[in-house]
Amino acid sequence: MSAVLSYSLAPVSGVLKQEDLLHLLRRTLFGAGHRELTYFKNKTVEQCLDILLKQSPAAPAPLQDDPDIQDALVPDGSSWVNAPYENEDMDKRRRTYLKAWWMGQIINRDYSLSEKMTLFWHNHYVTQLEIVKDSRYGYRYVTMLRAHALGNFKQLVREGATNVAMLVYLNGNNNSKGAPNENFSRELMELFTLGKAPDVHYTEADVKAAARVLSGWKDDRESITEKFYPELHDTADKQFSPYFNNEIIKGRSGADGAKEIDALLDMIFKRKETAEFVCRNLYRWFVTARIDEQVEQKIIQPLAQIFIQHHFEIAPVLRALLGSEHFFDAAFRGCIVKNPVEFFVGATKQFAIVFPESTIETHLCWAHYYFNIGGLSMSIGDPPSVAGWLAYYQAPKYHQWWINSYTLGFRMKIAESLYLAEGTNCNGPKIKFDYLRFALAFKNGGDVNKLVDESLTVLCAVKISDHAKNKLKAILLKNLKSEKDWSDLWSKLSATPNDASVKEDVSNRLRLFFGGIMNMPEYQMM
């Protein structure tokens, strides 16, 4: 087994070699191809990180523009995010629309980590939109995640604690004096902040005391905001266990009761386990699922210190991790199984697919991505449970949970749909992977061996066997007598750009060739 050479957060500097740059971009953007390589080429690692860590501007709200929806309250071309709740039937349509819109934001990601981190926080600070059942709440939840994606974690937790979607999802809206509901407070400690590592010893009584601190909040459907009701708030003092230094959160009455949350979060964030837990999750998201004792001591602990020193600002931690010698260690190349978004959107970004111009058609394409990625067991907006997707917490398999006899077959079906000659049908509109354009970006396309090698370098994070490589080459050379025939064919392509039959011949070969790459087990890795 190739050993990890560096357990150091020491920053690397200078301009990255192509393979290092590809590693950085694969892990931070959803897929990288010629477009990304060109954009980041010749930039220093510091400059790359400046770009990646810059928060993307807020996206325009989802619009009602589905001709199939006759929404009396929301005319076509305007948004429903502030509209009155209508009924479950209409809201279900809006929710589906919202999730497809979210998928669209991912597909349209610029060169920022914002979308990747929004998805990270979705997996960390979970809401299931099909349980919340109010699209406007769902929109506010997604907007919150996106606004803080590269911002401040403590602020995110504070907003989430009274976010309307979260109040519904974890029953914070039914948590009142004399009748505490501990659903949110339990997950706040177990899943959102402290975690359940062996050194975390909060008690059942702490969960209950925290629930009392959080009592009195409700969502308001009319104003689509959270509200605090002092009369529902438990104003008695809350005693915590020795794990929290026997801290007492003073009960407060009147509007002041709302401020107890801050005292609770201060207490929870004082425990270094909170910073450690989030850093481990970030590490699993970006580097590898394996955390051994060396990684724990030399990477996680220092990262947690950075997190604490920067008052839970997320960007400094990511900068330290993603710019480190450890991150660029060759041992980690291609060792993460792509999640379904990384797989499907990743292929789309690698080949820089252009979506239809019409908003309606584009939306249908986004919906196609949303449904198929859901089919691969990653429904954006609805993780399987409050713990998020198995791949990010269920040891020791972690990312391998994405892969089973069903999902592999389905991934390969998706890959097949991407190299159909007539294009990929997305609920009506078609998108077409322009494989010819991709291949023409290589200088040495006429040399079939170089074309195979260079394509694999860009597309595939793991080296394949010579046998598999020869099979791929054979696809390009099918019915040709020699490699020179390929060179001739390639030359003809540029000499006679208007010769449709040559173009079609080359395109067909490339289509099946790139399809072959996407169908390899190695292509599942990043």
Next chain:
Amino acid sequence: MKRKTFIKNAALTALLPYALNALTACNHLAGGRKNRVLVLIQLVGGNDGLNTLIPLDQYKNLLKARPNLLIPENKILPLNGFSNVGLHPGLGGIKDMFDNKLAGFVQGVGYENPSYSHFRSSDIWLTGSESSKVLYTGWMARYLETIFNGYPKGFPNAAHTDPPAIKIGDTGTYLFQGTSMDMSIVIDPSTPFEAPDVDTDAGETDSFAGQEVKSIREILLQTNKYASVLKKALGTSVEHSKLYPKEGTNPLADQLKVVAKLIKGGLQTQVYLVDLKGFDNHDEQADKKDPTKGAHADLMAQLSQGITCFWDDMNRIGREQDVMGMTFSEFGRRIMANAGNGTDHGSSQPLFYFGANVHAGITGSNPVINDNITANDNLALQYDYRAVFGSLLKQWAGASAAAVSEALPGNFPEIKIFNS
């Protein structure tokens, strides 16, 4: 926009599954019980046992603890021969099975030092661990490995032609996680089974990535090896029970329908896992005005309906003597209702099982509910869940004592579940 539409649109490639070894199939568990099939039904989220199997002799105190949640006395379904317990009114089908001696319950099942975390507790139930110990393989997988020794190496073979286990859904499960790989084939009810072609030639293996790719390749190869038996079974035309609801309305029924199809189609797999999600009813578990309605009532009805249709199917295809099912959940719920007329995470729960040869009746006694229940009170533990599963392995599968302790280490008393 549905997945099925997508599948129809995608081109189909010819797949070349491995040739099926035409030798006689006898893919049996220990003791030659080769026709027996076990269907485990996981109730995800923590089922409220007190509103499932209701202790009538505790009704007064229970009503005090959960006034707007407890099923009105006159709506509780009586059980033949057991005057002090009754069933949730949504469980009509299960009542019929029970009255016909086709079903049983074990009361108060759980484990010492219960975890109230969904995730930890699910892991405990699926891996067969004690509360404080973390295991990384499933208890059923450990049992299956005593039969499918060294899996996947050498499997399938003449004696074991079919997959050791089937998981219905889109994700694998700890229950079937073996030492070196998932011992189940995962089948999604809404999508046709596909076995993709794969180059068997390994690329780099001497790296973290190479190891991961190796696992993926193994799943592909193993899936391909079972492709022909699975396609044959799934391709069998079955006239299902008329009792099944419209597809997409009861996820458990949809899943059990696939299991029925596979059994009818002659698949020799003997262990299945299906699930029903949504039991984490912290809030509005029941309608305040009518506790027989609401989220939990809907789940009870789906559970009962799913099992009823499936059982009807088993009778129609003449496999009712071979097939048994059992439910479990990661925990029960608290005795006292919370402010939202829901319940928080609890500990012990009743397990339900069914089949023609099960030990009909109720094992264990009603929980004792005192008259000053507080929010923290939980039901007492009567049986360790490993006693139930261990007894199941012994009686249903004919597992040896050694195989049982391989699957579920520890000494647990035997409970009568199956008339072996």
